[in-house]
Amino acid sequence: MRIWLAPTAAALFALKAALALASDHDPNSGRPLPPDAKHRTPSPITDRFYVRGTFYPVHVKTIVRIDPHGGPAGTVGSYLSAERDLGQDSRLNQGRVEMMFRLRERNKLRVDFLDVDRDATHQLAKTISFGDQTFAATSLLYSQIDWRIFTITYTFSIIHNDRMELGTGLAASLLEAQAQARVNATQQRQEVSGAGAFPTIPLDFALRISQRWSITARAQYFHAAISNFDGWLADSHEDVQYRWKPNFTVGVGYASIRAKLALHTGNFPGAFAMSLEGPEAFFRVSF
Numbered sequence: 677m678r679i680w681l682a683p684t685a686a687a688l689f690a691l692k693a694a695l696a697l698a699s700d701h702d703p704n705s706g707r708p709l710p711p712d713a714k715h716r717t718p719s720p721i722t723d724r725f726y727v728r729g730t731f732y733p734v735h736v737k738t739i740v741r742i743d744p745h746g747g748p749a750g751t752v753g754s755y756l757s758a759e760r761d762l763g764q765d766s767r768l769n770q771g772r773v774e775m776m777f778r779l780r781e782r783n784k785l786r787v788d789f790l791d792v793d794r795d796a797t798h799q800l801a802k803t804i805s806f807g808d809q810t811f812a813a814t815s816l817l818y819s820q821i822d823w824r825i826f827t828i829t830y831t832f833s834i835i836h837n838d839r840m841e842l843g844t845g846l847a848a849s850l851l852e853a854q855a856q857a858r859v860n861a862t863q864q865r866q867e868v869s870g871a872g873a874f875p876t877i878p879l880d881f882a883l884r885i886s887q888r889w890s891i892t893a894r895a896q897y898f899h900a901a902i903s904n905f906d907g908w909l910a911d912s913h914e915d916v917q918y919r920w921k922p923n924f925t926v927g928v929g930y931a932s933i934r935a936k937l938a939l940h941t942g943n944f945p946g947a948f949a950m951s952l953e954g955p956e957a958f959f960r961v962s963f
Contacts, residue, residue, distance in 0.1 A: 718922045719884040720892050721841045723962040725777040732931060732956030734770045736792070738821060740855055742807040742868055743945040753946060754804040762819040762857075763798025770952065772931075782833040784843065784880070788826075790933065792952065795820040806857045807866040807946075815859045823950055824852040825909070825935065829896065831880050840883050847876040847896050849909050851937050853948040868946065870939045872907045874900035888919040906938040915958070925960040 716722045738758035744751055759766040774788040796819055803813045811817055827850075831843035850873045858865040878896035885891065892915055899908035915929025931953065938947035 726962035
């Protein structure tokens with residue numbers, strides 16, 4: 677299953693909202709904003725819409741296990757490290773896209789999308805069981821592992837003034853994982869995919885230090901185990917921002933994402949676990 681339509685629709689919706697929010701009129705009633713609302717210091721606390729592009733060189737760890745389809749109870753595939761056993765890179769230059777817009781003074785909606793795709797050709801050091809296939813040691817194995825995470829986060833600001841904002845709410849995250857392994861010499865091939873959606877509880881914080889400098893931090897976590905699905909997501913981020921222009925910001929920070937997806941039915945009997953963490957640099961265009 678592909679989830680490209682979700683971020684595309686969210687981007688179009690956010691852009692439409694941004695055009696309304698960029699004016700000096702309330703986006704809900706259309707009435708002119710009061711004078712104090714028009715002249716607040718530009719900061720993450722007063723931004724009514726932003727698009728953010730992030731680059732960060734991350735350290736990646738991935739564990740994958742693909743069980744046989746319809747196998748006897750208790751039969752599982754090999755636990756594999758994508759970096760150690762399959763030869764995939766443990767360091768990536770990764771990008772991430774994020775958007776936010778305020779529905780009202782204290783209500784925010786944030787949308788972000790992460791896509792991590794890797795592949796490698798590697799000579800196996802041991803025999804492995806991957807789904808319905810058994811790949812012998814010394815085989816030249818091609819593997820591909822893709823992760824996609826799409827999250828929509830709503831927060832309500834418990835504290836909101838010109839200096840500080842603190843909010844919490846509810847988020848919905850969709851995780852999709854795909855894995856492929858093949859040995860051309862023996863014409864063996866196995867490909868699986870699976871997806872799961874579950875809520876997370878977010879906590880957002882922003883503090884304006886001066887007219888140009890601000891810090892922000894956020895975290896969200898939830899673990900859901902329902903029927904044949906077991907998954908969790910932990911996402912944390914903190915940064916320092918410099919407001920170069922009223923509508924343009926640059927910054928540096930640190931981000932960590934840890935996720936697990938385990939399914940025991942359909943086209944994905946098995947489990948993925950992944951972590952990405954590292955420093956980041958970003959820009960924000962806001963109104």
